Amino acid sequence: MSDQRPVIGITMGDAAGIGPEIIVKSYANPDLYRYARAVVIGDAGRLAKARDLLGVQSVQIRAIETIDEAQFVPGVMDCIDLRLIPDDLPFGKLSAIAGDGAYQFIARAVELAKQGRIGAICTAPLNKEALHAGGHKFPGHTEMLAHLTGVEEVSMMLVAPxxxxxxxxxxxxxxxxxxxxxxxxxxxxxxxxxxxxxxxxxxxxxxxxxxxxxxxxxxxxxxxxxxxxxxxxxxxxxxxxxxxxxxxxxxxxxxxxxxxxxxxxxxxxxxxxxxxPVKVMGLEAGVNITVGLDVIRTSVDHGTAFDIAGKGIADERSLIEALRQGAELASRH
Ligand SMILES: NC(=O)c1ccc[n+]([C@@H]2O[C@H](COP(=O)([O-])OP(=O)(O)OC[C@H]3O[C@@H](n4cnc5c(N)ncnc54)[C@H](O)[C@@H]3O)[C@@H](O)[C@H]2O)c1
Ligand SMILES: N[C@H](C(=O)O)[C@H](O)COP(=O)(O)O
The missing domain is CATH 3.40.718.10 (Isopropylmalate Dehydrogenase)
Structure with a gap:
């Protein structure tokens, strides 16, 4: 029987933030595999660094060039590796390189979504100041996605339980x-x-x-x-x-x-x-959905959390919930 779970592209977000950590933690969580076949669009070296600092040796990271190489094996993270992040990039510090990287990950995810190769885009957080420093003058993902997909007007919906x-x-x-x-x-x-x-x-x-x-x-x-x-x-x-x-x-x-x-x-x-009102209910279960795009996009409802990035304590549950809701929307699409 064919695999009915939608393919979801997870963008790594700002490499200096908590994105890499929460992605690794999500791959160590069995729920991820129940909802979707996930592929990360980001930087494999950065994800390996996050895995090592977390000590999550159960997750293997496979750098791939194109989505055709993705195998979707539980415990193995397929990462379309754009190789944009230097090894010594510090966590928790604003960086134009990381801001540009965050943009490039989204741009690649949009291409894949438009080609129908992924059913939804699920975004880890980017830092807006870094994004601007990297030369991309968008207020956030929402406006960037509207631009990249050629849609004039979209809305931001936050979903809590x-x-x-x-x-x-x-x-x-x-x-x-x-x-x-x-x-x-x-x-x-x-x-x-x-x-x-x-x-x-x-x-x-x-x-x-x-x-x-x-x-x-x-x-x-x-x-x-x-x-x-x-x-x-x-x-x-x-x-x-x-x-x-x-x-x-x-x-x-x-x-x-x-x-x-x-x-x-x-x-x-x-x-x-x-x-x-949404955030006072807790960051762990909130999801941000862009409504009105031709592609499906869900996201964590928290930011890059530079104050805790690299410490291994970031909570991955908003990402898992965003992935679950992205998979649900993709299945209905
Ligand atoms: N989806 C997105 O890309 C997104 C969403 C919100 C904010 N941002 C951006 O992130 C940057 C930082 O924003 P901010 O400082 O206002 O908010 P933030 O969400 O990054 O941090 C606020 C507080 O919540 C904590 N926190 C956030 N996520 C957490 C998690 N998963 N686990 C545990 N604690 C967590 C942080 O440590 C911090 O104390 C800004 O540039 C902002 O624009 C991006
Ligand atoms: N408005 C969101 C929040 O504060 O949680 C955040 O800035 C994310 O926006 P984008 O999804 O447009 O990046």
């Missing part, structure tokens, strides 16, 4: 974010979230939309009517199409209600409004 949050704006300053929010963008973001939940077999998703101001403006008490101008028209248009939407609601109590199970999807207006 009992909470899904899609963001209307992400990697821009707060003043720019408020300017950017307008009914069309709010509507398209909600539609992307709604379609994602429908594909996950949630028939009539209960959607809650955050306001912008404290207390969602409290009927004109706070702010300048941003809720009425920027959000309400989108909600009315989607309600007219039959979507089950509440809002704009005060974000604080909305998240309280989401925590008790009132909603399937929360729509956050800006980065920290949505990220704070």
């Amino acid at each position: 009992n909470l899904r949050v899609i963001h209307v704006t992400t990697h821009i300053g707060i003043i720019d974010a408020i300017r950017k929010i307008e009914p069309g963008l709010v509507q398209r973001t909600i539609e992307r979230g709604y379609n994602t939940l429908r594909k996950a077999q949630i028939q009539n998703p209960r959607i809650a939309v955050c306001g912008i101001n404290p207390h969602a403006g409290e009927n004109g008490l706070f702010g300048y009517g941003e809720e009425e101008e920027k959000i309400v028209p989108a909600i009315e248009a989607l309600r007219a199409q039959g979507l089950n939407i509440e809002g704009p609601l005060p974000a604080d109590t909305l998240f309280f209600r989401a925590g008790r199970g009132d909603f399937d999807l929360v729509v956050a207006m800006y980065h920290d409004q949505g990220h704070g």
